[in-house]
Amino acid sequence: MKRLEEVASTAKESFYAQAMTFEGDAAGKWLIEVMKSSPARKKKLLIDSYSKLVINDHFIPSLKYLQDRDFRNEVKETNKLIKEAQKNRIEVKFTNPIGFLALKYPLRNHKKMVTIDGKTSFLGGINFSDHNFAWHDMMVEVSDKKLGKTLIDDFEMTWKNRNQSKTIHTDQGQLYLFNGSKSEALYEDFFDHIRQARKNVQVISPYISEPLLGVLRSQADKEIEITIISPQENNKSIFKNIILSEQEKGYFNLKEYPGMSHMKAILIDDEKLIFGSSNYDLVSYYFEQEVVFVTEDKELIKDFKQKVLVDVGEFIAESVSAFGKRKADFLMGMLNMVGGFMSRTFLRPH
Structure with missing residues (x-):
């Protein structure tokens, strides 16, 4: 937070921020204050329409909204904060409309990024809400002009409701912009980083499923x-x-972070670090827009190992009940079936 405040205070041209979740709590109010205080000429905030439907992990159209005054106040504070931002020269736009009867609910823009003047960028998994700030997570600062320019271009394209599927090479590494099932070929290229591992692969993610599990197997x-x-x-x-359930197949070691970890990162051979917004799961693969960076920067990898890997604790062995395993297998099958159907029917790659 302090670092973003420092960079924002020196901005001249632009301050762009994007997240899936934005709420009118302390974290959201902090971001708006930072944006208001910044001397940047253009200030834009992209929020996914998820935040029109869900606040603090609860659906707005629900009994909770009718019964819980505090929850109703959270929703009102979020709407109030957005109006305050707009009154203070901050343009705000919601991406990916939910659609009639929330039929487009799976099609989210899952990116989390901030870029200042196209010079300094922050990429990772953090949304602007108190419960996200409380979770174990990571944003990485990258100073790379080509990266910053690409992120600004992508931000402006998203602003115009145009999602990209592309990759670029920068001074610091390789950037991937995924667009759900329209990025099928790009994901194959991305997974080659894992397939080229020689010694070890370490994955941190809360929501792991296929296709990543298949690549790891x-x-x-x-x-x-x-x-x-x-x-x-x-x-x-x-x-x-x-x-x-997958652990029973015996092809990986499982370590459990105490509490909730929302971080998404992959370390390959202690030489290549992957981080960004994607969980590399079925939801990301079929439905969501994501931003992911791949780097071999030695200092960053050293910091990652010292500040993240040492923090996860010792291996905790747990067994899954037969019921839990059957439930997981059934739901995984349903996810695969629905994802494949949506891909073939509505999201045909191009």
Whole structure:
């Protein structure tokens, strides 16, 4: 937070911020204050329409909204904060409309990024809400003009309701912009980073499923050591059931972070770090827009190992009940079926 405040205070041309979740709590109010205080000429905030439907992990059209005064106040504060931002020269736009009867609910823009003047950018998994700020997560600052220019271009394209599927090479690494199932070929290129591992792959993500699990299984056959770090208290229990069920196949070591971890990162051979907004799961693969960066920067990898990997604790062995395993297998099958149907019917790649 302090670092973003410092960079924002020196901005001249632009301050662009994008997230899936934005709420009118302390975190959201902090961001708007930082944007208001910044001398940047253009200030824009992109929020996914998810935040029109869900606040603090609860659906707005629900009994909770009718019964819980505090929850209603949260919703009102969010709407009030957006209006305040707009009154203070901050343009605000919502991406990916939910659609009639929320039929487009899965099609989210999941990107989380901030770029200042196209010179300094922050990429990772953090949304602007108190409960996200409370989770274990990461934003990485990258000073790379080509990266910054690409992020600004992508931000402006998203602003115009045009989602991209592309990759570019920069001074610091390789940037991937995914667009759900329209990025099928691009994901194959991305997964080649994992397939080229020689010694080990370490994955941190709360929501792991196919297709990433299939790629990891293929590496295990090559005797690559695989470690998955997943939260002990997952806010989406289906993914915890999936990973515990998959653990029984014995091709990876499971470490559980105490509490909720929302971080998304992959470290390959201690030489290549992948980070960004994607969980590399079925939802990202079929439905969502994502931003991911791949780098071999030695100092960044050293910091990541010292500040993140040492923080996950010791391996905690857990067994999954037969019921939990059957439930996970069933839900995984349903996710695959729905994702494939949506891809073929509505999201045909181009």
